[in-house]
Amino acid sequence: MNKRGHVLNAVLLSIGLGYVLDPSGDVSTFATIAEVFLPVVLGALFPDVDTAFGKHRKTLHNLPVLLIFLAHPVYHGGNLQWVWLGVLTHYVLDIVGSKRGIALFYPISSTEYGFPTGVTTSSDRAEIVTVAITIFELAAVAALVYVLPTYLPPGATELLTNAFGSVA
Template structure:
């Protein structure tokens, strides 16, 4: 997908997750929205830094980068939610390019899915909104079935710290 669609997805996802985490629609909800949305947008834009160096959809579009941002808060106590933006960037790129992304970089091979639309398609933004809807349904499911704490900073990181040596 293009930069605009990545930002649209991140904004909608951040707002949606913020409301799902704090559905009171109060000032606290606005605070939660800001706490989630800003890092998600940063994460959604980060993988495309590889357009300035390295190889686009390889250097920063891989599991190693995502893992680093999932684990970063465990060790440093900040950058919560950035990983969500990176993960959704990968999903959109898998659906928005026929070339795919290098999930296992630096190993050779590009991965893609057999469905999706080209970045230049008139349907790209529609697909972005639909993907965002599916992601929000997944988040709502996590919350509904008792796993909402995994999305709350620093609860996810507390869980990971308990698992890591």
Template sequence: MNKKGHVLNAILLALGLGLILTVDPRNFQPTTDSAFALAENVAMLSLPVVLGALFPDVDTAFGKHRKTLHNLPVLAIFLAFPLIFGNLQYVWIGVATHYVLDMVGSKRGIALFYPLSPQEYDLPTGVATSSKYADIVTVVVTVAELAVLAGIHYYLFSLDTSLSSATTALGALMI
């Protein structure tokens, strides 16, 4: 995807995640307080998600695009961010969804295991970044990403939990 697609993805993610973190569909009652909570969550999420969603393309200025900063070791670094920078706990979501958008939404994949392997991985669902369908594909992929994040949040563990708590919850599910 191009920069416009990643910005669109990040904005929709911030709005959608704000909604997911604010609204429990099982017992939601719309009130003025819930509207303010939604606005606060969207504002809190916007900067880290947008930064995360745009960061991998910094490798266009140096290194090899879709390799240097488009890989699992870089994502692991961002997963560890909350341990050091607690207020940036959602940056990893922006980075991860950038990878998904590049793998699913565009014709060219990303090198997930770089620098160990330059092999690029993708799905056959993508379009050219200059395609007239690029924005539509971006929205469809973003809705799918939000559906997965909502499923995780409502059924596995809360997305606003710490990394150690989420790891513990996942470990309990594995047993």
């Protein structure tokens, strides 16, 4: 996907995430959207910084980079906890929505992984693919927040609440 697709994904994801975390639809929902918006958008744009240096879809499009962003909230918390979600959804969009894929295991392997469902970044279907993937991502987040906790032991439920529920 191109920058426009990643921004579209992040904006729609932030709005949907606001409603998933705070479905009341009142001022608190909009406050939640505002709180997650900037970190998710920044996270969604970050992997493409590797177009300025290194190898695009390799240098910053891999699991070690994602693990750094996942570890950050554990040590620092706060609003930046949502940056990891932007990075993760960037990867999902590039793997599922793009023909090329990404090098998940770089620098160990330069092999790029992607689904056959992807389109080229210049395709006239790129935006519809982006919206469809965003709906899938929001469904996955909603399942993590509302369905999965009923099947988990209390300790794991508390961990999940800390990961997704601290904004709401």
